[in-house]
Amino acid sequence: MHIHKKLIPLKAHYFFFNAATGPVVPFMPTLGKQFGFSAGAIGLIYTCLPVFGMFAKTGFGALADRYKMQKSIFLFFQVLTAVAFFGIMFIPEKPAVHTEFECGGHDSEFELCSNNLNKQLEKEIFIKNQNTTMKCQLKCKMDDTTKWDTICEYWNSTKYCESTHTNVPHTFTFTTLSPISLSVQLDSCVYYRVTQTQFSDDSMHTPFCPLKDDKNVSRHMSMDCETTCDLQLVNELLDASDKNEFKDYKYWIFFVLLALSWIGMAVVVSVGDAVCFEMLDSKPHLYGYQRLWGSIGWGLLALSAGFLVDYISHGAIKKNYSIVFYIMIIMVFFDVLSSLKLQYNQTTLSVSILHDVGKLITEIRVFVFLIWCVCIGMCTGLVWNFLFWYLEELNESRNKSMGYTQENTDHMKTLEGLLMGIQCFGGELPFFFLSSFILKKLGHINTMNLVLIGLGTRLILYSTLTSPWFALPVELLHGLSYGVFYATMASYASIVAPLGTETTIQGLVSAVFEIGVALGSLIAGKCLDVIGGAQTFRYFGIGCFVVLVIHIIVQMLIKRNGRYVPTIDDKDYNIVQARYATPPDTDTQHIIDDQQDIQLVEVNKSNSNHYHKLTDVFT
Structure with missing residues (x-):
């Protein structure tokens, strides 16, 4: 078995960074609930966070491409993520009553x-x-x-x-x-x-x-x-104090620290993926094999963290989350050490990043792809930020009907850890591994439909739960609804990206997904306060199938009217034309494989040492 030693630090980064964020990120909404913030107030925070992440990804992605400083930005925002999350641990509790x-x-x-x-x-x-x-x-x-x-x-x-x-x-x-x-x-x-x-x-x-x-x-x-x-x-x-969260300074401290941590994670993820695809060179379909190490790190530490929170909080009304912050800071330390060993140097530079990117997103299939990312992001925002919230309320409701308020409460964080473990080991891990096979067999368009089916089914099943423990088998669908989705999103962005804009395009696509997460968080927070968790998950699930039907119809119309391939004119290179075609579906050609990779074309401009890589057309 051949081991690509150059990719070991990359795999280590995915493992340690996700092992750092896995124990912390899922518990932040329920920690906010413990602080006394309402679902609407938490929803507002998670509406703003993706917007911050969107600007950070696109802004710092363009900066990294323009000045070839991916690695420096990569390391800085790893540290920022750790410092911001660790600060949340020191937010004071409400005065004792x-x-x-x-x-x-x-x-x-x-x-x-x-x-x-x-x-x-x-x-x-x-x-x-x-x-x-x-x-x-x-x-x-x-x-x-x-x-x-x-x-x-x-x-x-x-x-x-x-x-x-x-x-x-x-x-x-x-x-x-x-x-x-x-x-x-x-x-x-x-x-x-x-x-x-x-x-x-x-x-x-x-x-x-x-x-x-x-x-x-x-x-x-x-x-x-x-x-x-x-x-x-x-x-x-x-608590006889003012119930308006927006007048509570602790709410704003929580908001600012979460914003900084989200910005840090957003930049690390988008720049990290760009570095990954650059290191993979002509084999972007192998992305899933690298990213699955992140699922392993997330699953192992999230599972352990849930058990540890319950263990140290035994008998207490409020949960003690301090252990997850200590785990996070240790894992980020190892992530930084791993990232320092990355053997990566950006070799391409786009002469006009905004021009190249602007031309790309006007292509109809790429535009539809971005809208699909928004829709998936909306439903993902609901799951990320309010699944645990909903399960804890379901547990409270179930216990009330039985006459006990605390039954299973001492084990809720263990359950939540188990859910994340199944998400990773039963969902993400196998599907990241299979993502290359799925994309080759189905193509990106059919895979996009498959993701909508898996996500819609998952949300509707949540709405039918009578016990939070019944959510465990539902998490197996996380592989389809997120693992396959993420591999599809990242590989699509890598393939269509004009040369020298790889980090920018990864940041753009991720930012569009974050817009969906923001919208989903805002709508979900309001819905949970008004109609409850079960109805919210049901309506979002039905919405997935509505989007599925619309997506199938739109793709059929695009195919019937002929495939549009955009042309990018680079005037700085004597009007050299390069075509960027979208990844093929099953009716045309599979994603590039080891035997038929992207052809690199070097064009030399007089009085310039820049090189420009161009992709062949996928016919």
């Missing part, structure tokens, strides 16, 4: 008072969650040893008896279970009955505080506690 916990006899409750409380809101909480048992995490002040004595003796937990001796902790953290049906509202306060308590060792206890013990001493406890609950509406009541 204090409630009063009372334990007297067999009755225990905590009081929730808020200026935000009104009868309509409390009624909404009760109606939506009347069969729900709410979990709240309380961190209470322990200002005397009598309270520790009570917990030790009467809460049936001898574990805390040692606390009554020398080193008495000043706080006590535990979780309460409160059936919503037992809550009572009085004026601006709601009293939630506590039926059971849960400690860090998962043991369950019934709180009991006798009014008088054997020594006629009252064991009644009243404690001031920092409180966080697992019902969003209740947390909104606990």
Whole structure:
């Protein structure tokens, strides 16, 4: 078996960069949700991010082509990505909200008072969650040893008896279970009955505080506690601050850091793909063999990250994401080391980048291809940014119907890690490997139709889920809807790119895809707030099949009217004409293979040392 040693650092880059972003990127929307931001606010962020990425890809791609500085830009934006993501870890949590916990006899409750409380809101909480048992995490002040004595003796937990001796902790953290049906509202306060308590060792206890013990001493406890609950509406009541995210400085810090990280990733991906195709030279169909190493890195680390987040967050209402940021920074370090070893130098230069690119995108098949990228991007934006959001809401809804709010919640990040693992190892990895075969057999146009079928089916299946765990087999379709799509998009862009504009065209095509992601994120965020996740995924899925029908009709009309091949006039080279034809479908010719590669034509202009590579026409 022949190993191309020159391509090993390239494979290492794909592995380490995706291993760095895999543990972080999918969790950002749910982290934003944990910060208290609404789906609409998160959707707005993910509408703007692709726009930033679009300008960054095209702008820095053109800069890289013009000044032959791909490698420098490549390395700089790897570092920027790591620094921006790592900064998100230091965004402060919301200030703790204090409630009063009372334990007297067999009755225990905590009081929730808020200026935000009104009868309509409390009624909404009760109606939506009347069969729900709410979990709240309380961190209470322990200002005397009598309270520790009570917990030790009467809460049936001898574990805390040692606390009554020398080193008495000043706080006590535990979780309460409160059936919503037992809550009572009085004026601006709601009293939630506590039926059971849960400690860090998962043991369950019934709180009991006798009014008088054997020594006629009252064991009644009243404690001031920092409180966080697992019902969003209740947390909104606990937080009496302004609910307008756009007035919250933490929202804007989150926005800016995500924007910088997205710009970094966008440039690294587009420049990296351009470098890859340049190194592959006349074998662009082998792109999938390089890119599959990225799927391996993403899948391995995303799967591990989900489990680790659940492990270190065990028993907590909020998830601790710090581990994913540390994994990310380590992987980027190895990525930079690998990228430094890339043996790559750009040898071609377009005399007029804007002229060449402008001529290319006016070709009808290329224009249709770009519209297809937008449509795929819209649906991909929904999956990337709101699939986990939707599954977590589905899990909450399912648990409410069963009377438990926390069932499976402790394992949600593990599930999300498994989903990403299946996406990569069951979807992307095999289909990146098969992408060369699929493109050769079907051609780009038929492959584009195949992607729409896979993506539409996937979205509709999401809308029918009754449990988030049923999403696992659906992820097998990720190979068709993203793995094949990405290989098709990147190879198409590489083949049609005029010589010397490779990075620019990769950036342009990726930017067009990002426009779709932006539109999809905006529409999806609004839809989730208004019609819910299931309906949103269903409508997007139906939209894929509508686009499929339109795409088939348009391609038939193009074929019937004859194939248009654009001509690019390069006046600086004595009106040398070069034709850039789109990749063939099955009715014409397969994508170039090892035996019939792109012919390189060198044209020498007087008083100039520039060389210009031109492609033959694919007939």
